[in-house]
Structures are given as C-alpha cells and as structure tokens.
Amino acid sequence: xxxxxxxxxxxxxxxxxxxxxxxxxxxxxxxxxxxxxxxxxxxxxxxxxxxxxxxxxxxxxxxxxxxxxxxxxxxxxxxxxxxxxxxxxxxxxxxxxxxxxxxxxxxxxxxxxxxxxxxxxxxxxxxxxxxxxxxxxxxxxxxxxxxxxxxxxxxxxxxxxxxxxxxxxxxxxxxxxxxxxxxxxxxxxxxxxxxxxxxxxxxxxxxxxxxxxxxxxxxxxxxxxxxxxxxxxxxxxxxxxxxxxxxxxxxxxxxxxxxxxxxxxxxxxxxxxxxxxxxxxxxxxxxxxxxxxxxxxxxxxxxxxxxxxxxxxxxxxxxxxxxxxxxxxxxxxxxxxxxxxxxxxxxx
Amino acid sequence: xxxxxxxxxxxxxxxxxxxxxxxxxxxxxxxxxxxxxxxxxxxxxxxxxxxxxxxxxxxxxxxxxxxxxxxxxxxxxxxxxxxxxxxxxxxxxxxxxxxxxxxxxxxxxxxxxxxxxxxxxxxxxxxxxxxxxxxxxxxxxxxxxxxxxxxxxxxxxxxxxxxxxxxxxxxxxxxxxxxxxxxxxxxxxxxxxxxxxxxxxxxxxxxxxxxxxxxxxxxxxxxxxxxxxxxxxxxxxxxxxxxxxxxxxxxxxxxxxxxxxxxxxxxxxxxxxxxxxxxxxxxxxxxxxxxxxxxxxxxxxxxxxxxxxxxxxxxxxxxxxxxxxxxxxxxxxxxxxxxxxxxxxxxx
Numbered sequence: 001x002x003x004x005x006x007x008x009x010x011x012x013x014x015x016x017x018x019x020x021x022x023x024x025x026x027x028x029x030x031x032x033x034x035x036x037x038x039x040x041x042x043x044x045x046x047x048x049x050x051x052x053x054x055x056x057x058x059x060x061x062x063x064x065x066x067x068x069x070x071x072x073x074x075x076x077x078x079x080x081x082x083x084x085x086x087x088x089x090x091x092x093x094x095x096x097x098x099x100x101x102x103x104x105x106x107x108x109x110x111x112x113x114x115x116x117x118x119x120x121x122x123x124x125x126x127x128x129x130x131x132x133x134x135x136x137x138x139x140x141x142x143x144x145x146x147x148x149x150x151x152x153x154x155x156x157x158x159x160x161x162x163x164x165x166x167x168x169x170x171x172x173x174x175x176x177x178x179x180x181x182x183x184x185x186x187x188x189x190x191x192x193x194x195x196x197x198x199x200x201x202x203x204x205x206x207x208x209x210x211x212x213x214x215x216x217x218x219x220x221x222x223x224x225x226x227x228x229x230x231x232x233x234x235x236x237x238x239x240x241x242x243x244x245x246x247x248x249x250x251x252x253x254x255x256x257x258x259x260x261x262x263x264x265x266x267x268x269x270x271x272x273x274x275x276x277x278x279x280x281x282x283x284x285x286x287x288x289x290x291x292x293x294x295x296x297x298x299x300x301x302x303x304x305x306x307x308x309x310x311x312x313x314x315x316x317x318x319x320x321x322x323x324x325x326x327x328x329x330x331x332x333x334x335x336x337x338x339x340x341x342x343x344x345x346x347x348x
Numbered sequence: 349x350x351x352x353x354x355x356x357x358x359x360x361x362x363x364x365x366x367x368x369x370x371x372x373x374x375x376x377x378x379x380x381x382x383x384x385x386x387x388x389x390x391x392x393x394x395x396x397x398x399x400x401x402x403x404x405x406x407x408x409x410x411x412x413x414x415x416x417x418x419x420x421x422x423x424x425x426x427x428x429x430x431x432x433x434x435x436x437x438x439x440x441x442x443x444x445x446x447x448x449x450x451x452x453x454x455x456x457x458x459x460x461x462x463x464x465x466x467x468x469x470x471x472x473x474x475x476x477x478x479x480x481x482x483x484x485x486x487x488x489x490x491x492x493x494x495x496x497x498x499x500x501x502x503x504x505x506x507x508x509x510x511x512x513x514x515x516x517x518x519x520x521x522x523x524x525x526x527x528x529x530x531x532x533x534x535x536x537x538x539x540x541x542x543x544x545x546x547x548x549x550x551x552x553x554x555x556x557x558x559x560x561x562x563x564x565x566x567x568x569x570x571x572x573x574x575x576x577x578x579x580x581x582x583x584x585x586x587x588x589x590x591x592x593x594x595x596x597x598x599x600x601x602x603x604x605x606x607x608x609x610x611x612x613x614x615x616x617x618x619x620x621x622x623x624x625x626x627x628x629x630x631x632x633x634x635x636x637x638x639x640x641x642x643x644x645x646x647x648x649x650x651x652x653x654x655x656x657x658x659x660x661x662x663x664x665x666x667x668x669x670x671x672x673x674x675x676x677x678x679x680x681x682x683x684x685x686x687x688x689x690x691x692x693x694x695x696x
Contacts, residue, residue, distance in 0.1 A: 110458055110540070111458075132643075133552070135551075135552075136552060136554065137521075138537075142537075144533070144534075144536060145535070145537065146520070146530065146533060147526065148522060149522055149523040149526075149586070149589065150523070150553075150635055151552055151635075152635045152636050153632065153635075153636070154636055155639070172485060172496065173497050174494055174495075174496060174497055175497040175498070175499075178495065178497075182494065185492070186492075187492065187493070189485075189486075189490070191540055192537055192539055192540070193537075195543075197482055198546050198549030199549070200546075200548055200549070201481075201482050201546030201547070201549055202481055202482065203482035203483075203484055204481070204482075204497060204499055205498075206496065206498070234497065235497055241497065241498035244498075260482075260484050284501065287498055287499075287501075288502055290500075291500045
C-alpha cells in the first residue's frame with residue numbers, strides 16, 4: 001500500500017468519562033483535539049453531572065442513550081466502567097477512532113517538548129505496516145528512517161495498519177501484583193520509536209491510548225471479556241488485552257498490521273494497588289489460558305471480513321475455553337451479540 | 349532462566365581489521381575495552397602492517413595463522429574482507445564474543461553522553477530474552493522496566509539470549525540502492541530500547557555491532573554466504589544477514605532469544621554508494637529467495653545442538669536453494685565444512 005491521507009473529519013476521538021470533571025483533561029488536550037470531533041461516553045455508573053469546558057465539537061452519550069440504542073435485547077453487554085468507551089466505538093460513523101483514558105495527559109519527549117499524540121496516531125494509521133519482516137531501525141516510514149540492508153524489496157510496500165498502540169509514561173500499565181510489589185516504579189523511559197509487531201507474535205494491547213481503523217478491525221473491539229469482580233481501575237481489568245488479541249489475530253489473518261510505540265501519554269496516579277490485590281486475581285490467572293489460545297488460533301479462509309473473524313473467534317472461545325471458566329463462556333456470547341449489534345447500528 | 353553473571357575474562361572482543369591504522373579506533377574504544385581480551389584478525393587481503401597502540405591485552409591473527417589453522421583442506425572458506433572476523437570467532441575460547449566493525453565508534457545517547465556498548469551487550473546477553481510474547485514496554489529486564497499488565501506470569505522467566513544485535517547512528521546500514529537514492533540520509537534517532545525479536549519473526553541481522561553466546565549459537569556464525577563479486581563495503585555484502593537468519597532459526601528451534609536495539613555505535617563514512625551500485629545487485633536479488641526460505645524452515649526434533657542445526661540448515665539450503673544460484677550451493681557446502689572445522693578447532 002502507499003501512504004493514505006487522513007482528514008480530520010474522518011476521525012472521532014472517543015473518551016470514556018469515568019470521572020465527572022473533565023476540565024483539566026480536556027484543557028490539557030485542547031491544542032491537539034480542538035480540530036476533531038469528540039465522542040464522550042459517560043460511565044453509566046457515574047452519578048455526578050459531567051463538567052465539560054466550552055469550545056469543543058463534541059457529542060456526549062449517557063446511560064439513556066445507551067439504553068435507547070442497545071435496548072434490552074443485548075443484556076449480556078455491559079458498558080460500565082472502562083467499557084463505556086465501546087459504546088462510542090459503536091455509534092461513531094468515522095473511519096478512524098482515537099481513544100485515550102481520561103486520566104492521561106499528552107506526554108513530553110526526552111527533550112522536554114510536549115508531543116502531539118493525535119497526529120502521531122494518525123501517522124501510524126496512515127503509513128504502511130511491515131508485519132512480515134522486522135526492520136531493525138524500527139518503522140521505516142518514520143521521518144529519517146528507511147529499510148535496512150537485507151530487507152527484501154518485495155516486502156517494502158507493506159500493508160495497511162489496523163491498530164496503533166500508544167504507550168504511557170509515569171504510571172506504567174502494570175498489573176496489580178507488580179505495582180504492589182514495586183509501588184514506586186514509574187516509567188520514565190521515552191522510547192522514540194514505532195514498530196510493527198511481527199505477524200503471529202502476540203502482545204498485550206492496553207486500551208489506555210490506542211487508535212484504529214474501524215473498517216478494518218472495528219468490530220473486534222468489544223467489551224466482551226468482563227471479570228466477575230471487575231473494578232474501574234485499569235489493573236482490575238483485562239478487557240482491552242482480550243480485545244487486542246482478537247485484533248491481532250484478525251490482522252494476521254487479513255494481512256494487516258498492528259503498530260506499537262509512539263505516541264506516549266502521561267498517566268496520572270489513580271487507585272491503590274494494594275487494595276486491588278485484595279480482590280481475586282482472576283484476570284492474571286485467566287491470561288495463562290488466553291495467551292496460548294490466541295497464539296494457536298488460526299482462522300479459516302472463509303472468514304474474510306472482521307465481522308466473520310470475530311464470529312469465528314467467538315465460536316472457538318466457546319468450544320475451547322468455555323469449559324474452563326464462565327468468564328470465557330460469557331465473552332464468547334457477548335462477542336456474538338456484539339457483532340449483531342454492530343451490524344444493526346452501523347446499518348442505520 | 350535467571351540473570352547470569354558474565355565475568356570480563358569470559359568475553360573476547362573480536363575485531364576484523366580492514367584498515368591498517370587501528371589507532372583512532374582503539375583509542376576511542378579504550379575506556380570500554382581495556383579490561384577485556386581482544387582478538388584482532390587482519391584481513392588477509394590487507395597488505396600494510398597493522399598499527400596498534402599499546403596498553404591492550406590482545407592477540408593479532410594474520411594470513412599465516414589462518415593458513416596454519418585452516419589449512420588447504422577447507423578451501424571453500426574465505427576469510428577475506430569482512431569475513432576475516434569469523435576466524436576470530438573460530439579460535440576464541442571464550443563463552444561470549446562481542447564484534448564490532450573497525451569503522452565504528454562508541455555512540456552518544458540523546459543527552460549527548462558517551463555510551464558503553466560493551467557493557468550494554470553484556471547486559472543483553474546476561475538477562476533473559478522473552479521471545480514468546482511481546483512486552484510493549486520493551487525489555488522487561490532493563491532498569492526501571494517490568495512486564496506490563498496482561499503478560500502471563502508463566503512466560504516471565506524468559507529464556508537465554510543467544511544473540512544481541514546492536515544498532516548504528518550516522519551512516520545507517522542501508523543497501524547500496526537505498527543509500528544511493530538518498531545520499532544524505534543519516535540515522536540520528538537514538539532509540540533507547542532493547543527488545544526481544546518474537547519467535548518465528550525474521551530480521552536482517554547486521555554484523556556491524558553484535559555479541560553472542562558461542563556455546564548457544566557460535567557455530568551458526570559462518571562466512572558461508574559469499575557473493576560472486578563481494579566487495580569490502582558493508583552494502584556489498586550480505587554474509588551477516590544470512591548468518592543472522594541461521595542464528596534466528598536456531599534460536600527459535602532451541603527456545604533461545606535474539607535481542608535487538610541498544611547499544612548503538614556511530615558509523616563513519618566509507619565508500620561511495622553510487623560506485624557500489626555499478627556492481628551487480630546480486631545480494632539484493634537473492635534476499636527475495638533467502639527470506640521466504642528461512643521463514644518457512646522448521647528444524648527437526650533430532651537437531652539438539654547448534655552444530656546439528658547448522659548441518660540441517662545446510663542440507664535444506666542445498667536441496668531447496670542450491671538449484672536457484674551457485675551462491676546458495678556454495679553457502680551450503682561452506683556451512684558443512686565450517687561445522688567440521690569448528691569441531692576440529694574447538695576440540696584442540
């Protein structure tokens with residue numbers, strides 16, 4: 001593929017609001033998002049009114065909008081907590097979505113300069129990905145970079161990028177046990193690189209700071225994997241890790257790319273890892289099953305759309321993981337419901 | 349595996365001397381290599397006497413040493429040009445080898461501080477590699493880093509690292525066509541990261557700045573892939589790319605890791621890409637065959653040592669690539685010879 005031009009009106013920025021006062025968040029992001037359309041989805045469990053400063057082109061969705069669109073027929077899908085953003089993915093009409101947690105601010109690079117996460121995600125999605133051979137100097141389409149000696153010319157055109165996974169400074173996205181063991185550990189290493197994660201390699205995608213092409217992979221971003229005692233702190237959830245593996249398997253199958261690296265956001269402190277540790281470590285335990293499952297999953301040639309692929313993954317989850325835990329059985333059911341809902345809402 | 353301690357006397361630093369005056373090179377490296385044993389192998393085609401400053405613990409090997417050790421029985425193996433370093437790999441008795449081109453200097457990081465490539469390679473080889481799942485915050489064993497949320501605990505112990513591939517600032521390691529098309533392109537991006545290249549992902553390993561564990565992968569580093577009109581400029585060779593793919597296939601098979609990233613060296617200007625372009629593009633053309641071959645190669649369970657693996661790869665090269673080009677047939681033959689030579693020299 002060649003580089004595509006992404007216009008600002010082809011992008012929705014989707015924010016799940018887990019806190020009521022979005023003023024500090026939106027003001028920090030204003031220089032980078034004021035030219036874009038914003039979709040703000042209020043966590044249905046949040047009681048207070050949202051505080052949103054003026055001067056943005058945005059649409060706010062609340063519990064009543066969710067009930068209206070989703071109705072009662074899809075009771076298996078919950079949009080509580082972090083999952084509220086998925087409602088924004090569902091109702092967006094744009095080709096590209098950028099989504100960032102509401103406790104993240106644009107980060108500074110190692111020179112102390114503020115960086116623009118939005119334009120970096122757009123660069124990642126508009127330039128080709130190279131999943132079939134690893135370029136040691138990272139993304140060959142970054143300014144000043146190229147393919148290194150030995151890189152076959154036939155693979156240099158690359159493929160479309162489905163998902164751009166950004167990273168985090170300050171509070172790293174660790175699990176509760178790790179953060180509890182190393183309470184003072186903060187990520188200060190700004191790695192100035194984007195890379196394509198090689199085909200067939202799996203990665204733990206974090207939903208904190210991502211962007212994706214909805215036509216290529218949108219239906220795979222589902223709030224399907226819900227822990228029994230899920231909280232509203234990142235380290236108490238793994239729904240995004242699940243979703244990321246679905247996307248990666250689909251990208252590998254459909255010959256698309258997943259990029260990881262820039263842009264960084266700076267994560268603010270929230271929650272207490274020791275408190276979270278007292279909850280069940282269900283997510284940590286289930287990863288031991290999840291990763292080998294997705295690593296060994298191969299989709300059939302008859303699955304040619306992301307919707308087909310999600311349906312095929314759901315069937316495999318039901319069959320192979322369903323007996324292991326009700327969380328898996330629930331995820332399989334929700335994915336099937338999600339595809340129906342996605343098709344219905346998108347057809348309107 | 350857990351972290352291993354690598355003592356200075358377990359390391360040989362192998363330098364292939366393609367230029368006679370090594371004074372500027374060795375003086376620049378003195379702060380980082382003076383506590384190590386050096387093996388300097390003089391390119392047998394180089395006529396002038398080597399100029400080497402005092403104060404180093406080193407052994408110089410020349411054409412007469414090569415003839416003595418290798419003899420005439422292995423006439424298929426050439427140690428000319430960049431290949432001279434492989435003689436150093438052969439005669440080393442150390443568990444670890446670090447090897448850098450003689451036109452490279454220690455690089456400065458993005459803060460302008462001089463970095464120590466030797467200690468970084470040793471860190472890469474002494475800490476575990478994680479080829480079975482990609483950690484988005486790069487090497488989890490770097491200081492200040494850890495595994496991110498979603499990384500299965502069962503995969504966190506990692507495996508031994510066989511090969512550490514460092515990178516280059518200033519003159520990037522591009523092929524002649526790319527450098528000729530972009531004559532002013534220089535790499536200025538210091539990416540402060542090391543990563544494990546995922547299992548089954550292939551990469552173009554450059555021999556400019558590498559380190560490896562000889563017990564784990566040493567026999568795979570062979571001067572086997574010699575172009576018909578090979579020159580003594582990096583962009584006229586692909587011997588290291590070939591060797592790197594052999595090592596990667598072996599590491600994937602034996603469940604070992606290959607790391608890429610830090611340390612950087614700064615490459616000095618040498619040669620003229622336009623002149624090199626006038627030569628045949630044999631290397632560039634052959635990569636179109638080489639990469640799919642190695643990507644699809646799976647070794648048998650009976651190959652349990654690196655020597656076994658190289659022999660099996662050589663047989664597959666002879667069968668599948670031999671008919672394509674005499675360069676491949678030659679590589680297969682040289683690899684078989686190399687294993688015999690390696691076993692003989694190492695048994696002494």
